[in-house]
Amino acid sequence: MIVLRSDLEKISSWIKPGSRVLDLGCGDGTLLDFLQKERQVSGYGIEISTKQVICCLEKGVNIIQADIDAGLADFDENSFDYVIMTQALQALQRPDQTLKEMLRVGEQSIVTFPNFGLWRHRLQLGAGGKMPVSKALPAQWYETENIHLCTVDDFEAFCNQQDISVLQRDIVDYDHKADWLMRLWPNLFGELALYRIKNRR
Amino acid sequence: MSNLPQNSVGIVSPQSIHFNEGLALECGKTIVEYDITYETYGCLNEAADNAILICHALSGDHHAAGYHSENDKKPGWWDVCIGPGKPIDTNRFFVVSSSNLGHCSGSTGPSSLNAATGKAYGPDFPMVTVKDWVRVQKRLADSLGVRQWAAVAGGSLGAMQALQWSIDYPDMVRHAIVIASASKLSAQNIAFNAVARQAIMSDPDFHHGRYYDFNTVPASGLKVARMLGHITYLSDDAMGDKFGRELRTEKLNYSFGVEFEVESYLRYQGEAFAGRFDANTYLLMTKALDYFDPAEAEGGDLAKVLNKAKAKFFVASFTTDWRFSPERSREIVKALTDVNLDVSYLECESQHGHDAFLVEIEDYIAAFGAYMKNIEVSS
Numbered sequence: 001m002i003v004l005r006s007d008l009e010k011i012s013s014w015i016k017p018g019s020r021v022l023d024l025g026c027g028d029g030t031l032l033d034f035l036q037k038e039r040q041v042s043g044y045g046i047e048i049s050t051k052q053v054i055c056c057l058e059k060g061v062n063i064i065q066a067d068i069d070a071g072l073a074d075f076d077e078n079s080f081d082y083v084i085m086t087q088a089l090q091a092l093q094r095p096d097q098t099l100k101e102m103l104r105v106g107e108q109s110i111v112t113f114p115n116f117g118l119w120r121h122r123l124q125l126g127a128g129g130k131m132p133v134s135k136a137l138p139a140q141w142y143e144t145e146n147i148h149l150c151t152v153d154d155f156e157a158f159c160n161q162q163d164i165s166v167l168q169r170d171i172v173d174y175d176h177k178a179d180w181l182m183r184l185w186p187n188l189f190g191e192l193a194l195y196r197i198k199n200r201r
Numbered sequence: 202m203s204n205l206p207q208n209s210v211g212i213v214s215p216q217s218i219h220f221n222e223g224l225a226l227e228c229g230k231t232i233v234e235y236d237i238t239y240e241t242y243g244c245l246n247e248a249a250d251n252a253i254l255i256c257h258a259l260s261g262d263h264h265a266a267g268y269h270s271e272n273d274k275k276p277g278w279w280d281v282c283i284g285p286g287k288p289i290d291t292n293r294f295f296v297v298s299s300s301n302l303g304h305c306s307g308s309t310g311p312s313s314l315n316a317a318t319g320k321a322y323g324p325d326f327p328m329v330t331v332k333d334w335v336r337v338q339k340r341l342a343d344s345l346g347v348r349q350w351a352a353v354a355g356g357s358l359g360a361m362q363a364l365q366w367s368i369d370y371p372d373m374v375r376h377a378i379v380i381a382s383a384s385k386l387s388a389q390n391i392a393f394n395a396v397a398r399q400a401i402m403s404d405p406d407f408h409h410g411r412y413y414d415f416n417t418v419p420a421s422g423l424k425v426a427r428m429l430g431h432i433t434y435l436s437d438d439a440m441g442d443k444f445g446r447e448l449r450t451e452k453l454n455y456s457f458g459v460e461f462e463v464e465s466y467l468r469y470q471g472e473a474f475a476g477r478f479d480a481n482t483y484l485l486m487t488k489a490l491d492y493f494d495p496a497e498a499e500g501g502d503l504a505k506v507l508n509k510a511k512a513k514f515f516v517a518s519f520t521t522d523w524r525f526s527p528e529r530s531r532e533i534v535k536a537l538t539d540v541n542l543d544v545s546y547l548e549c550e551s552q553h554g555h556d557a558f559l560v561e562i563e564d565y566i567a568a569f570g571a572y573m574k575n576i577e578v579s580s
Contacts, residue, residue: 044544050568054564054567054571056545058571058575062543062545064544065546065547065548079539
């Protein structure tokens, strides 16, 4: 069995076998590789780091070296069943524009991000007066790639405002488990947020 | 003990094959018979499924890897990528590299004897295109017992042949390797070629292409053509790093002689090239580049043309290549993704301009090698 980052298994379960997927910021291609083997998907990964591109080539997954921030203009409307982006939303220049592009290019999109509203983050900032550092956000403020962090509530407000419907949501901890606290107060106790979304139209 | 590098294919020797079945060319003319010179590296396996065709660019030929003798200063033109343990690993693959019809280093070309006249073809040699070359390479494959290429690979004009192969013989190409190329030339590209041709044709020694009959060559024209080409193969930065404004002498001479290092370098490159290359072949090659536009058959829709292809593609470009910029490679990638073909694309950081595809750049070699390792062949 392939070892996956905690949210990858869940994403896989959300994807219909034989679909066409585009994986934005696909890293070393682990998810695509898994989806190809377990879900018989076809498609491409997009990654900017040459080192990661080489890892993808080693795995034999289709990888296109490109900058997501430059847009998805090379892909036509609805050319994929799913456009996936795991843990990259908060590192984009303009997450709002990328999300719109994802929903243009894909029938559905799957997005995951660390929940900045987690009580521990609030405690560090509110009581400690310092930028939160955690398992999901390990870097210091000056060196972090995470320039557009958001909370579960922020993301859902954005979806509402942009006429995006949430088809599926999972709010979990880093081990991908959910307890009653997360279910009751996701914005306060959720560590990772996973969403399957589409345009309401 | 050999002094050649361990990861070299070693000493190689070219072979030649004669075809006497006429070939109707795209230009409307027919070439009745011709020779094709080629080299091979590695061994064809029993299943005959490990063959890779190497296609050369403007100034390359069949000598893609290894050395012709112990004393050779330089190996074949793509030696950084072909050899034991290299991206095109000759321990796994059987590599075939031929020089194209119209060339001047073995295969029949304008400097070859025309049996009909008893003189060199010169300007009577028919115009050849990328599509024609691919048909010749198909005949070579047939005669070598290769029914399907594991990959067809090339850079620049060579990559155009790989692209054409995937379109014209979709069942014969499992992987197409398209490096530093374009699906057609831009107006600027054609303009550079036009200036190069004018330089050659306006040389008084050109004699309307019949210079062989006058025992001379249009060396100064070919030299200028090569100097111009060379400028476009390098990036501004690479030239700046290499030469800057360095002078040949201590101070300025206020003369029209060679003063700057870059002038000296270009002259040397031009002269070396003019000494080994045939001007008529250069004219033909640049025209083949200009004519290449496979999408034209479908009204300019590259995706529609590539829809015929069945190969998996590896496309690579280099950041400072302005002759065939990354945008041109991205057009190919877009057309491939539009028709759901498998493609991987590397946009490699490099200072080497268009020439980068011939240079040992760590990321390029690693990525190319990683892709090639996943090409399945019978043991």
